[in-house]
Amino acid sequence: MEFSSLLDTSLNLNAKPPPLPPPPPDYAKQEGESQSFTAFGRNEERGALVEEINRMSAENKKLTEMLSMMCENYSGLRSQLAEYRSKKRKSNDNVESSSSDEDSSNKTLIKPNIISHSHVRTQASDTSLVMKDGYQWRKYGQKVTRDNPSPRAYFKCSFAPTCPVKKKVQRSVEDQSIVIATYEGEHNHPHPSKVEAPPNRSSPSLSPLAPRITLDLTNSTPSSDDLRGKAQVQHCLVEQMASTLTKDPTFKAALAAAISGKFLQQNKW
């Protein structure tokens, strides 16, 4: 719910290269050896750009394949879930929300529980169930449930002592790299990251659907101070950002998680 407003998963996957900086006007005045050198440099740059375009196109194709595969898996899982629910529910078809499965404790509640689900793909080696969504959570229990060998962790919001929000975090049965978090209730306090920048704990404020991507921009600092280098610096920045994103192995996973999260929200999961 709240995360959909915080996260914009729209990505422009167009493989168009950024506009080239205009060539310096004094290039045309060069002649002889320097002219052939610049021509060679242009050809080399063009070739590199073509190569870059091809690489990004291939990347785009891969991502498209991943997305279609995820859609397939999602529809399959959804049908399985529907079948499972129809078996389990039997007579009580008055459950108003499909998201509140296995929650039979709200029979005495007057107002409906606010429950939301969030799915995050993490590194397979990451055994922790801590989700960096910007709030401060205090773990108060852990259980191994019957339907899932992975333990389910119970968290309370510890940012405000009166905050009633709880969340359950458990790895998916199907894919151990996917962490499913179920949020219950509404925060009665503003988001910590909106109040102030959180102290430098191990987990900075992040949306649960937005894994951290680190961009190393230290190498692109221009050394020259002339104006001609400005456009080139921008070009370098764009190139390095694109290169960092496409080379980062976690980017695919992050993208997949973001897309699947958006997908699930759109289908009123």
Place this chain on the structure above:
DNA sequence: CGATTTTGACCGGCGC
């Protein structure tokens, strides 16, 4: 030393 995590015990609901 305070905050947080771990983990076994406990509680209440539910089905048989």
Place this chain on the structure above:
DNA sequence: GCGCCGGTCAAAATCG
């Protein structure tokens, strides 16, 4: 009533 199960509590352990 009994056992199972999910959820919570709270003391001990751990961490920064």
